[in-house]
Amino acid sequence: MSPADLCQQLLNAMINADRAGAADIVSEALACGFAPAQVISDILDPAIIRLGKMWEEETMSLAQNFVASKIAEDTLISCLPDLGTKESHKGKAVIGNIEDDFHSLGRRTMGLFLKAAGWDVIDLGNDVPAEQFLEKALEVGASVIGASAMMQTTALNIRKLRELIDREGLQNHLKLAVGGAVFNWRPELVSEVGGDGTARNAIGADELFTRLQAEVKGPGAP
Numbered sequence: 001m002s003p004a005d006l007c008q009q010l011l012n013a014m015i016n017a018d019r020a021g022a023a024d025i026v027s028e029a030l031a032c033g034f035a036p037a038q039v040i041s042d043i044l045d046p047a048i049i050r051l052g053k054m055w056e057e058e059t060m061s062l063a064q065n066f067v068a069s070k071i072a073e074d075t076l077i078s079c080l081p082d083l084g085t086k087e088s089h090k091g092k093a094v095i096g097n098i099e100d101d102f103h104s105l106g107r108r109t110m111g112l113f114l115k116a117a118g119w120d121v122i123d124l125g126n127d128v129p130a131e132q133f134l135e136k137a138l139e140v141g142a143s144v145i146g147a148s149a150m151m152q153t154t155a156l157n158i159r160k161l162r163e164l165i166d167r168e169g170l171q172n173h174l175k176l177a178v179g180g181a182v183f184n185w186r187p188e189l190v191s192e193v194g195g196d197g198t199a200r201n202a203i204g205a206d207e208l209f210t211r212l213q214a215e216v217k218g219p220g221a222p
């Protein structure tokens with residue numbers, strides 16, 4: 001069976017809130033010899049992107065989105081058995097969906113990947129105002145904020161966070177990662193909202209956050 005076939009099966013399970021069926025599909029893929037990374041990149045990730053389009057078209061409910069998030073977590077845990085057990089050593093990252101955005105699937109998947117890679121992730125959840133992002137980042141000493149948005153209308157709210165960081169003179173000390181399906185469809189939106197970088201999917205989150213953290217200047221630097 002091809003990755004596309006398995007992706008469609010997984011997508012159907014997500015839409016139908018069939019958590020047990022989704023687990024069987026992932027187990028079948030791994031048993032058939034698909035590498036865990038391929039299950040994530042070729043089966044899970046395309047399903048998440050298609051669910052995002054359904055959300056934008058308002059053909060997916062919040063309840064379906066919630067169960068889909070749980071299925072995505074189950075899939076990641078199956079593919080990355082030590083998920084969540086690695087000691088945090090890379091630094092602190094504050095993530096959340098920007099104000100008015102409630103599509104949690106991509107954000108939660110990204111958070112799991114970052115935790116598995118050794119980040120201490122502070123997840124603020126959905127509908128997070130710019131001020132709350134900045135307040136929490138300063139409170140915990142994070143050097144990277146990850147703001148997620150599914151649609152262009154909500155992605156534009158990230159501009160307020162960019163403006164707030166710049167107004168406080170923190171642009172060299174606090175980097176802004178942006179993500180969500182809309183940034184794949186419209187790459188130019190990253191600069192329009194003031195993002196310092198993006199990753200095409202959750203698999204690239206660790207590399208992105210690591211690069212951005214390396215660009216941060218220490219306290220007292222201009």
